[in-house]
Amino acid sequence: MSIPPIRLAIAIDFFDSYNRLPKKVQGKASKLIDQFKKNPTQTGLNYESIKNARDSNLKSLRVDQSYRAIVRKPDNGNTYLLLWVDKHDQAYQWAQNRVCKINSESGALQIVDVEQAQNLEKQINHNNSSEVIGLFSQISTRHFLRLGVPEELLPSVRAVVSDSDIDQLLLQLPEEAADAILMLGAGYSLETVLKEHHKLKSEVIDPNNLDEALSKDETKRRFFLVEDDSALQEILAAPLEKWRVFLHPSQRRLVERDWNGPVRVLGGAGTGKTVVAIHRAKWLAQHCFNQENDRIFFTTFTRNLAIDIQMNLHKICSSNIMKRIHVENIDSWVSNFLKSEGINYKIVYEEQVKNLWQEAYTIAPTSPSLPLSFYKDEWKDVIQVHGVRTLKDYLKVSRVGRGTSLKRSERAAIWPVFEEYRSLLQHKGWKEIEDALRDVCSLLKNKPGITLPFRSIIVDEAQDMSEGVFQLLRTIVVSNNQGNDLFIVGDPHQRIYGHKVVLSHCGIEIRGRSHKLRINYRTTEQIRKWATAMLKDIPFDDLDGKLDNLNDYRSLLQGTVPNIQGFSSFEDEINFLIYKLKTISESEPLSNTCLVLRTNQLIKHYLHALNEHNIQAQQIKPSEPDNEEKPGVRIATMHRVKGLQFNRIFICSFNYDLIPLKFALQDISDDTARQNFLHLERSLVHVAATRAIQEVNIIYYGKPSPFLSSLEQDC
Numbered sequence: 001m002s003i004p005p006i007r008l009a010i011a012i013d014f015f016d017s018y019n020r021l022p023k024k025v026q027g028k029a030s031k032l033i034d035q036f037k038k039n040p041t042q043t044g045l046n047y048e049s050i051k052n053a054r055d056s057n058l059k060s061l062r063v064d065q066s067y068r069a070i071v072r073k074p075d076n077g078n079t080y081l082l083l084w085v086d087k088h089d090q091a092y093q094w095a096q097n098r099v100c101k102i103n104s105e106s107g108a109l110q111i112v113d114v115e116q117a118q119n120l121e122k123q124i125n126h127n128n129s130s131e132v133i134g135l136f137s138q139i140s141t142r143h144f145l146r147l148g149v150p151e152e153l154l155p156s157v158r159a160v161v162s163d164s165d166i167d168q169l170l171l172q173l174p175e176e177a178a179d180a181i182l183m184l185g186a187g188y189s190l191e192t193v194l195k196e197h198h199k200l201k202s203e204v205i206d207p208n209n210l211d212e213a214l215s216k217d218e219t220k221r222r223f224f225l226v227e228d229d230s231a232l233q234e235i236l237a238a239p240l241e242k243w244r245v246f247l248h249p250s251q252r253r254l255v256e257r258d259w260n261g262p263v264r265v266l267g268g269a270g271t272g273k274t275v276v277a278i279h280r281a282k283w284l285a286q287h288c289f290n291q292e293n294d295r296i297f298f299t300t301f302t303r304n305l306a307i308d309i310q311m312n313l314h315k316i317c318s319s320n321i322m323k324r325i326h327v328e329n330i331d332s333w334v335s336n337f338l339k340s341e342g343i344n345y346k347i348v349y350e351e352q353v354k355n356l357w358q359e360a361y362t363i364a365p366t367s368p369s370l371p372l373s374f375y376k377d378e379w380k381d382v383i384q385v386h387g388v389r390t391l392k393d394y395l396k397v398s399r400v401g402r403g404t405s406l407k408r409s410e411r412a413a414i415w416p417v418f419e420e421y422r423s424l425l426q427h428k429g430w431k432e433i434e435d436a437l438r439d440v441c442s443l444l445k446n447k448p449g450i451t452l453p454f455r456s457i458i459v460d461e462a463q464d465m466s467e468g469v470f471q472l473l474r475t476i477v478v479s480n481n482q483g484n485d486l487f488i489v490g491d492p493h494q495r496i497y498g499h500k501v502v503l504s505h506c507g508i509e510i511r512g513r514s515h516k517l518r519i520n521y522r523t524t525e526q527i528r529k530w531a532t533a534m535l536k537d538i539p540f541d542d543l544d545g546k547l548d549n550l551n552d553y554r555s556l557l558q559g560t561v562p563n564i565q566g567f568s569s570f571e572d573e574i575n576f577l578i579y580k581l582k583t584i585s586e587s588e589p590l591s592n593t594c595l596v597l598r599t600n601q602l603i604k605h606y607l608h609a610l611n612e613h614n615i616q617a618q619q620i621k622p623s624e625p626d627n628e629e630k631p632g633v634r635i636a637t638m639h640r641v642k643g644l645q646f647n648r649i650f651i652c653s654f655n656y657d658l659i660p661l662k663f664a665l666q667d668i669s670d671d672t673a674r675q676n677f678l679h680l681e682r683s684l685v686h687v688a689a690t691r692a693i694q695e696v697n698i699i700y701y702g703k704p705s706p707f708l709s710s711l712e713q714d715c
């Protein structure tokens with residue numbers, strides 16, 4: 001008799017439990033999966049019932065004498081689920097408390113720990129008076145189910161009266177429901193939440209149709225449907241990086257669809273923006289732009305980030321798909337493009353033009369009397385942003401956002417300094433990146449015969465890109481009404497280079513296609529909270545002229561609050577640091593720990609001190625990726641750690657004079673520029689802290705940073 005096709009789906013938790021098995025047992029479990037996959041009804045497989053199971057479909061299978069796998073055997077049909085593997089008693093205990101079933105309203109397949117759900121309800125009720133009306137009393141049971149709340153957790157959801165109840169609840173909800181409850185708790189209307197989760201309409205759900213349930217985005221977050229043996233072997237061979245397979249439904253919805261224009265995705269640190277952008281590139285290359293000459297341009301702010309992206313793309317894309325994805329940071333692409341057109345001027349940055357500014361400043365008038373920093377900011381924020389080339393244009397241009405007002409006569413008086421600076425640049429054969437961007441735009445628009453292969457552009461770290469960059473990207477990928485043209489991800493709270501953009505000013509219309517990611521996958525809730533409190537009361541834009549906030553941003557991981565410790569001298573701080581590093585090195589490689597500092601100068605001091613104490617250290621240099629193979633603690637500036645992650649972060653020398661950087665601040669005379677600088681400094685701390693997976697240490701000597709006192713009330 002021929003066996004009807006078997007379908008096997010493996011739960012995300014199975015892979016975790018599999019990875020914890022001793023190597024020998026893994027081999028046996030892998031053999032069992034193989035057997036099971038071929039024919040789950042064969043006689044060699046002995047399904048054992050589980051005594052006192054809440055879900056009678058859960059059975060155990062023998063891996064060897066001591067270990068058991070837990071599977072869900074269907075009453076009918078041919079879809080089997082592999083759920084867990086563990087030592088005999090632990091596996092049985094796991095199974096006794098769980099039910100694995102289809103949510104009657106959302107249609108997603110869910111695994112619920114019933115005992116934990118009951119304890120949660122008791123705990124929430126215990127904390128609150130029965131007189132208080134639940135936060136979500138207006139919302140019907142059907143709506144909650146539709147948003148993915150399992151039946152077993154409904155009493156807990158009903159009992160919620162405070163934010164801290166929500167925090168407890170989030171840890172037990174399936175992720176789609178956690179996302180929805182987070183939004184409701186943050187004050188979004190039910191309609192908005194239903195719409196965002198594509199649940200405005202109710203569906204007819206067959207609670208026994210596993211195949212239908214497995215096709216839902218929500219189920220794909222926690223079950224891997226085995227369709228291809230080699231993919232499964234690959235997953236079992238190495239600890240699984242979950243982002244490669246299990247996208248959150250809100251991530252998957254952004255990736256796998258045709259968009260009829262530019263898309264903008266915001267999300268706090270660690271919410272998987274880069275992961276989404278990487279999967280999006282793969283999906284586009286596979287499904288939309290799959291002709292021989294089609295290319296997708298994946299760009300980001302720095303060269304290091306581009307290298308990381310390329311490496312991660314390799315993990316999920318075949319070499320054929322990789323051929324169609326071009327990854328390069330924007331400045332490098334601009335420079336290479338100009339070279340390919342025979343234009344060879346040097347593109348220069350702040351450090352290289354310091355002396356030129358000093359020289360141009362010698363001709364500054366005594367009235368109005370303005371410091372050099374004012375000229376540099378005026379150049380960056382007014383003249384370059386608006387592409388001003390003549391005095392006539394400068395007299396007309398809007399200076400919105402600058403704190404010091406200037407009469408027309410004063411503008412005219414200071415103009416020669418800018419002219420001088422430009423002529424010094426010209427004399428050296430140098431240009432700033434903003435001018436280079438304009439040159440590329442004009443070449444693309446005016447020079448016949450230039451054709452670029454890019455059908456679509458993906459932008460990561462969009463918060464650090466200038467309007468000049470977006471104008472260029474818009475020019476490269478001319479809107480041809482075919483959609484899927486631009487996919488932009490970023491987080492204005494992590495802006496550390498100071499460019500603010502309004503996408504619509506660059507011809508990029510994102511209305512109806514702007515989305516947000518809310519669940520932080522990297523860091524613990526305690527660290528996320530601390531890092532977010534650092535930004536309290538600062539208004540942040542949404543890259544398109546409106547405001548964004550982090551009210552509905554949460555982590556589902558728990559840990560300890562950042563440890564803040566002060567010392568009376570540098571030596572004392574170093575002694576503490578050495579003691580901590582030695583302790584850490586007893587249980588894990590120091591390469592998982594990074595020391596983060598405000599300046600390059602400080603890095604030298606710390607490297608020297610570490611060396612004196614025989615602690616191996618690797619500096620993560622500005623223009624090189626971190627070599628993971630090299631042993632030793634990592635050390636980097638706050639700017640350099642952007643986009644990276646480590647188990648433990650030490651932000652060192654968190655001193656009064658260094659954070660914010662006093663010598664840079666005292667140079668700034670313009671009030672608005674000072675405010676902006678302070679915001680950037682806070683964002684730098686936010687970025688540094690959110691690189692940590694597990695632990696953040698803030699250490700200082702002497703007087704602590706003033707940023708710490710503003711946190712005391714919040715954390």
Ligand SMILES: Nc1ncnc2c1ncn2[C@@H]1O[C@H](COP(=O)(O)OP(=O)(O)OP(=O)(O)O)[C@@H](O)[C@H]1O
Pocket residue numbers: 242243246247248251267268269270271272273274275276491494520521522642643644645690
């Ligand atoms: N669906 C997912 N499942 C499991 N882990 C995920 C998922 N999405 C992202 N992650 C993990 O979360 C971490 C952060 O992801 P990613 O770097 O994409 O976030 P991000 O929003 O770009 O972060 P940042 O803005 O802070 O640089 C990574 O370790 C990534 O592997």
